[in-house]
Amino acid sequence: MGNYILKRIMSIIPVFLLAALLTTGMIHLSPVDPAEAYLTAAHIQPTDEILAQKRHEFGLDQPFFIQYVNSIMKICQLDFGISYVSNKPVWNEVIYRIPATVQLAIASILIAVFVSVPLGFLAGVKKGSVIDHFSRLLSFFGASIPTFWLGYILVFFFSVKLNLFPVEGIGTWQHLVLPSITLALPLIAMYTRLLRASVLENLQQPYVLFARTRGLKEKTIMTKHVLRIAISPMITGLGMNLGKLLTGTIIVESVFSWPGFGRYFIEAIFNRDIPVIQCYVLIAASLFILSNLIVDIVQMYIDPRISRKEGQHR
Amino acid sequence: MRILLTIENDYQHQVGGDTVMSKGKISLKIKLTFVFILILSTLLVGCSNNNNGESTSKGSHDNMLTIAWPRDVGEMNPHVYNPSQLFAQSMVYEPLVSYQAGGKIKPSLAKSWEISEDGKVYTFHLREGVKFSDGTDFNAEIVKKNFDTILNNAKLHSWLGFITKVSQTEVVDKNTFKLTLTEPYYPTIQELAVVRPVRFLGEAGFPKDGDTSKGIVKPVGTGPWILEKYKADEYAIYKRNENYWGELPKVAKIKVKVIPDAETRVLAFEKGDLDMIYGEGVISLDTFKQLKSTGKYETSVSEPIATRQLVMNTKTEQLSDERVREALHYGFNKDAMVEGVTSGLEEEADHILPTNLPYTNDIDVKSVGYDVEKAKALLDKAGWKLPKGKTVREKDGKLLEIELMYDSAESIQKAMAETLQSEWAAIGVKLNIVGVELADQVQRFKDNKFDINFFSNYGAPYDPHTFLNIVASKGYGFNEAISAYPNKDELIKQMVKVPQTTDEKERQQLYASILKSLQDQGAIIPVSYIKKTAIYQKNVTNFKFPANRDENPFTGISIKQ
Numbered sequence: 062m063g064n065y066i067l068k069r070i071m072s073i074i075p076v077f078l079l080a081a082l083l084t085t086g087m088i089h090l091s092p093v094d095p096a097e098a099y100l101t102a103a104h105i106q107p108t109d110e111i112l113a114q115k116r117h118e119f120g121l122d123q124p125f126f127i128q129y130v131n132s133i134m135k136i137c138q139l140d141f142g143i144s145y146v147s148n149k150p151v152w153n154e155v156i157y158r159i160p161a162t163v164q165l166a167i168a169s170i171l172i173a174v175f176v177s178v179p180l181g182f183l184a185g186v187k188k189g190s191v192i193d194h195f196s197r198l199l200s201f202f203g204a205s206i207p208t209f210w211l212g213y214i215l216v217f218f219f220s221v222k223l224n225l226f227p228v229e230g231i232g233t234w235q236h237l238v239l240p241s242i243t244l245a246l247p248l249i250a251m252y253t254r255l256l257r258a259s260v261l262e263n264l265q266q267p268y269v270l271f272a273r274t275r276g277l278k279e280k281t282i283m284t285k286h287v288l289r290i291a292i293s294p295m296i297t298g299l300g301m302n303l304g305k306l307l308t309g310t311i312i313v314e315s316v317f318s319w320p321g322f323g324r325y326f327i328e329a330i331f332n333r334d335i336p337v338i339q340c341y342v343l344i345a346a347s348l349f350i351l352s353n354l355i356v357d358i359v360q361m362y363i364d365p366r367i368s369r370k371e372g373q374h375r
Numbered sequence: 376m377r378i379l380l381t382i383e384n385d386y387q388h389q390v391g392g393d394t395v396m397s398k399g400k401i402s403l404k405i406k407l408t409f410v411f412i413l414i415l416s417t418l419l420v421g422c423s424n425n426n427n428g429e430s431t432s433k434g435s436h437d438n439m440l441t442i443a444w445p446r447d448v449g450e451m452n453p454h455v456y457n458p459s460q461l462f463a464q465s466m467v468y469e470p471l472v473s474y475q476a477g478g479k480i481k482p483s484l485a486k487s488w489e490i491s492e493d494g495k496v497y498t499f500h501l502r503e504g505v506k507f508s509d510g511t512d513f514n515a516e517i518v519k520k521n522f523d524t525i526l527n528n529a530k531l532h533s534w535l536g537f538i539t540k541v542s543q544t545e546v547v548d549k550n551t552f553k554l555t556l557t558e559p560y561y562p563t564i565q566e567l568a569v570v571r572p573v574r575f576l577g578e579a580g581f582p583k584d585g586d587t588s589k590g591i592v593k594p595v596g597t598g599p600w601i602l603e604k605y606k607a608d609e610y611a612i613y614k615r616n617e618n619y620w621g622e623l624p625k626v627a628k629i630k631v632k633v634i635p636d637a638e639t640r641v642l643a644f645e646k647g648d649l650d651m652i653y654g655e656g657v658i659s660l661d662t663f664k665q666l667k668s669t670g671k672y673e674t675s676v677s678e679p680i681a682t683r684q685l686v687m688n689t690k691t692e693q694l695s696d697e698r699v700r701e702a703l704h705y706g707f708n709k710d711a712m713v714e715g716v717t718s719g720l721e722e723e724a725d726h727i728l729p730t731n732l733p734y735t736n737d738i739d740v741k742s743v744g745y746d747v748e749k750a751k752a753l754l755d756k757a758g759w760k761l762p763k764g765k766t767v768r769e770k771d772g773k774l775l776e777i778e779l780m781y782d783s784a785e786s787i788q789k790a791m792a793e794t795l796q797s798e799w800a801a802i803g804v805k806l807n808i809v810g811v812e813l814a815d816q817v818q819r820f821k822d823n824k825f826d827i828n829f830f831s832n833y834g835a836p837y838d839p840h841t842f843l844n845i846v847a848s849k850g851y852g853f854n855e856a857i858s859a860y861p862n863k864d865e866l867i868k869q870m871v872k873v874p875q876t877t878d879e880k881e882r883q884q885l886y887a888s889i890l891k892s893l894q895d896q897g898a899i900i901p902v903s904y905i906k907k908t909a910i911y912q913k914n915v916t917n918f919k920f921p922a923n924r925d926e927n928p929f930t931g932i933s934i935k936q
Binding site for chain 1: 446449450455457458530531533534589590606607608609610632633634635636638639642643645646648814817818850
């Protein structure tokens, strides 16, 4: 298995190189010159002289290939360049903002798991019951309400009208409640349905019948066997959705003024702060690969059959 | 939680059963539980760490005014631009002179000044007894030090006209500072009132190598506010400078919350977390109307700060004819459009620059009203005839088709573009409207790839001289746009001459004739005067807009407890 993990880690490299190529190419595809965008954003009237100076500073006057190689060399040393806007190293700016985003992401994953596991499981076991209908309704809502709108509605009721939680900002656990619920709802919608379908499918499997004939308690069969196997697609989904979560934080962080990485990225897009955008894309790409890897490892633990299959391939 | 517990219970039941399998599982379960506890505790620690004494409830005001701003206030460096926010810089740092209502330049850190007869030497007598917030003296030495570090980056600041013309900075005595220019440049005194870069940082703020363009050590200024607490992307708190030399602010503290989302700002304001929403682009038109209509809040609208203009590219064939340009001006109901689109937040404009700027209050321009018949007659005269049964005029088989470019993010520009489209259709002009991103709009304007574009001037304290400068200089778009003016060369010669004038009367005359000629030939149509808006809670009193567009309005404000 160690071999397998190593192989997977190695596969990050080509993806990483490709992502770097795309982000470097981005500058040339954009119709707007970053040097000019920088000056416009700074309220400086761009003259040809300043433009040339800035372009040189940003290394934009070099051939594309050199720019690409340079950026890869630097990225390997965790040097993502200097932000056009703040004139500070991008990496420092990003590191400063990541904890807030991670906090939000973890909180919403926890909420998503704690709500969707029991809900999806019960909806599957008790098909056609009130719980099943409720879970379906919740899923429809969760899947169709745009995140930002949900955020506003939650703020309007729970903050402005009922005064239970703060409107925006970070600090206490109360600050965390509304944004993480907003971020969690689409996940809940998806996982509940995923788990329900998987539970239903597993209930038809022979091993359930076998367990029953062994005389195991129904409760034991459900929690110890069915849930354990049925949860597998949900974990895969969770891993794949880490990336989605990252894009979700962009909107939620803006709506709730959460001082995280996503909000910083949005600002970078508006300012055409290329080094920051590059850094974001690379981190997002790495996170995708990494989360898939983690999911695979967790899957192996939960369902040993998977690692046995892997073993056969080798 | 319950689900976990039941799993745990079932687990205990099972242990007796198959021991071999469960050993591995025990360790897995323990591992998972451990990871879970770890995650939870990091989360809680993260929360409690951030919770250091920030008061969130309203009522515990401590005479503090809380506002929202869409961006972080940035590094409080007086000598650089983005991401530093102008209003914040203006709270901490002060200029030598300040721009006041009607374009009057009043003393600030300089109590008086003299300008030599040839217009090249400016001698400033500095206010005595002024201290920086760290207790050090403000004097001619530190003024020179600031000027020199700014001039070291003259290229970066070259948009500010006088910067490239400075030949010498000199300390005459402790409280006298002399600035010598290479050529007379009258706007110097007005440009010294801008928020950046010519404001003054205390000695302790300078980095070791003295180059502030790369950053400062700490924000030490002479202004009425001192930065007390700052958390990037969250908030900044400013406290009153109790040793301030001028009028002491009424409120003790200002808290600037960073709220990037417009709707969230409104929700926070409605909840009472914010005392005021203020700033250009910070309140949308709809929000302003909606909040005003509730009657629960106070609102304020400023004097005109800039003119929204339509700029025509006279290099395009159709618009090279003055009669066509004039017809377009006659062909839309400006008053109704401005009122309808902006609900009275902007005002119909008759001049290409607001009349509250220096030298602009008495320009005698041709008055053009709404007159559809006249517009049609002018187009007929220009040879653009309406063929029977058609809706668009033609000339030599060519359609009278024009494109108007607007900033797609600006709802007012979009609505106006749509109005013009239908208004001009009535006189037989086909207007195509195209929304582009701001950066593209600027680029296309510069590259002369447009027929008609929206533009607005910079406002106080930059105008009117900056406006003339960008019209006269190549590469901004205007110079090329007025190419069909028969007197273009003469006009540009005059525009270049204005800043060098030393005689007040001559200057006034030049402005009058240049602005009149620019406007009367119709390539620049004034549409509306843009105004600033503010909305605040009823307990906020004495709010006044600053005359300088970029200054903060906080000094006079008070909060009724």
